[in-house]
Amino acid sequence: xxxxxxxxxxxxxxxxxxxxxxxxxxxxxxxxxxxxxxxxxxxxxxxxxxxxxxxxxxxxxxxxxxxxxxxxxxxxxxxxxxxxxxxxxxxxxxxxxxxxxxxxxxxxxxxxxxxxxxxxxxxxxxxxxxxxxxxxxxxxxxxxxxxxxxxxxxxxxxxxxxxxxxxxxxxxxxxxxxxxxxxxxxxxxxxxxxxxxxxxxxxxxxxxxxxxxxxxxxxxxxxxxxxxxxxxxxxxxxxxxxxxxxxxxxxxxxxxxxxxxxxxxxxxxxxxxxxxxxxxxxxxxxxxxxxxxxxxxxxxxxxxxxxxxxxxxxxxxxxxxxxxxxxxxxxxxxxxxxxxxxxxxx
Numbered sequence: 001x002x003x004x005x006x007x008x009x010x011x012x013x014x015x016x017x018x019x020x021x022x023x024x025x026x027x028x029x030x031x032x033x034x035x036x037x038x039x040x041x042x043x044x045x046x047x048x049x050x051x052x053x054x055x056x057x058x059x060x061x062x063x064x065x066x067x068x069x070x071x072x073x074x075x076x077x078x079x080x081x082x083x084x085x086x087x088x089x090x091x092x093x094x095x096x097x098x099x100x101x102x103x104x105x106x107x108x109x110x111x112x113x114x115x116x117x118x119x120x121x122x123x124x125x126x127x128x129x130x131x132x133x134x135x136x137x138x139x140x141x142x143x144x145x146x147x148x149x150x151x152x153x154x155x156x157x158x159x160x161x162x163x164x165x166x167x168x169x170x171x172x173x174x175x176x177x178x179x180x181x182x183x184x185x186x187x188x189x190x191x192x193x194x195x196x197x198x199x200x201x202x203x204x205x206x207x208x209x210x211x212x213x214x215x216x217x218x219x220x221x222x223x224x225x226x227x228x229x230x231x232x233x234x235x236x237x238x239x240x241x242x243x244x245x246x247x248x249x250x251x252x253x254x255x256x257x258x259x260x261x262x263x264x265x266x267x268x269x270x271x272x273x274x275x276x277x278x279x280x281x282x283x284x285x286x287x288x289x290x291x292x293x294x295x296x297x298x299x300x301x302x303x304x305x306x307x308x309x310x311x312x313x314x315x316x317x318x319x320x321x322x323x324x325x326x327x328x329x330x331x332x333x334x335x336x337x338x339x340x341x342x343x344x345x346x
Contacts, residue, residue, distance in 0.1 A: 033238045034182060042182065042239040046074055049245060056298070059244045061179050063268065063302035079244055083314065084178040084304075090316040091173070092186040095193055102194040110198060111205045118209025131216035139222045142211050143230040146221075147281055150203035155285040157199035158278040161192070169326035170195075175267060176313035177242075178304040184242035189323050234281055246298070254294050258283055265293055268301040 032038075047070075049057055055067045061078045068076070079085060122129070132138065161171035173189040188196070211219045221228035240247040240260030248254070248261035258279045266277040276293035279286050286292035295301070304310050313319050 033185060033235050038235055038239060039182065041236060042243065043074060045237070045240070045247070046243070046245045049247065050074070057246050059246060059264070059301070063264075064300050065246065065298040073245070076244060079179040079181065082179045084176075085181050085183070087314075087316050087319060088177065088181055088183040088187045091188065091319060092183050094190055094320075095186050095188060098190045099193060099197075102197065111201045114202055114205035115209040115212065118206055119213045122210070122213040129213040129216050132214055134215055134219055136222065138211075138215070139220065140229070142207070142219050143221050143228045145210070146204060146207040146228070147230040147234070149207045150200050151279060151281040152285065153199045153203035154196075154280040155278055157196060158280075159289065159291075161195075162275045162278065165330050166327055169330065170323045172305060172309065172313060173319045173323065176305050176310060176319060177267065178310070178314075180242045180244055180264070180267065180303060182239045182242055185238070189319065191323060248297070251294060254283060255287065255292070256283055257281065258286075262294070264301045264303075265295045265299070267303045269304050269306055270300070270302065273301065 050070060050073045055070075055073060057065065058068055058073045058076070059065050060076065061082055119129075161167035170189050170192045173192070174184075174187050177184045177187050208219075223229065223232070237247060237260050241263040243260070246261040246264055247259060249257060249259040253259075254262060258277060258281060262277045262283075265273045268274075273293060273295075276291050277283075277286055278291050283292055305313060313322050
């Protein structure tokens with residue numbers, strides 16, 4: 001991207017960063033699951049599933065599995081012309097435009113502070129770091145530990161968003177998706193973006209601090225397409241978390257790892273599925289906290305919110321305004337002493 005396209009970085013500030021973010025929204029880089037090679041891989045994997053399953057395994061806009069033609073299997077018109085899919089686009093662009101603002105305001109100092117603090121605590125507790133030599137094994141361990149720490153932080157952030165009234169008022173925008181597309185991953189209210197970023201960057205920075213202490217400086221990962229190997233493997237099937245084709249692991253493996261199909265269950269409006277499968281990568285925390293749900297093959301998972309709540313979160317403007325209205329009502333109830341407990345999933 002040229003300086004003329006994004007503005008002069010020397011003069012840029014927020015305007016330049018917003019311009020770069022908007023460009024990245026249209027042409028995502030390798031760190032995004034929407035990077036075009038990852039989207040191509042998603043289609044290739046879906047095509048392989050179509051052949052292996054003889055056309056079964058895709059879900060319609062109603063969340064029910066049904067046989068269909070190849071074109072409808074890969075890009076069903078009922079899903080991609082749905083109002084919910086169009087709202088995904090608007091929320092995604094707003095989210096990407098706001099991220100530089102949140103980054104300047106909060107996260108630019110947050111991640112370095114966590115990493116420096118981690119190194120400082122370890123130095124005070126154990127003295128100078130051992131300065132071990134970096135090899136392939138250590139790089140793999142760094143990637144694995146980073147992924148597990150991010151997974152832990154994501155689970156507790158996600159649990160908070162589901163089990164607090166204010167958290168759910170914001171997070172329900174993501175769950176108002178009535179169909180799933182790769183863009184649904186970024187379907188969130190702009191108030192949620194800094195909360196999620198702060199949680200996941202805490203895990204990244206904590207791991208970075210630990211390994212910076214051990215090796216006496218920054219450590220590089222083994223990468224594929226400029227993405228850490230473990231994050232690459234996650235991103236490879238990550239689009240299937242918000243894709244109408246169900247991609248499941250063997251049942252025994254799903255007790256340890258979150259398959260993309262398990263996230264279909266997480267988005268279901270059926271009461272038995274509420275607040276389930278909150279993990280990002282592993283199922284460990286869901287097992288510990290009783291939120292794991294392993295569905296039967298091709299189990300029905302109608303997506304969205306219960307009808308009485310869906311009607312309030314259907315259009316782009318409704319999704320942008322609903323959290324503010326609900327938070328205002330919650331705060332007003334708390335002042336009058338009439339605060340009602342949240343009905344989880346509703």
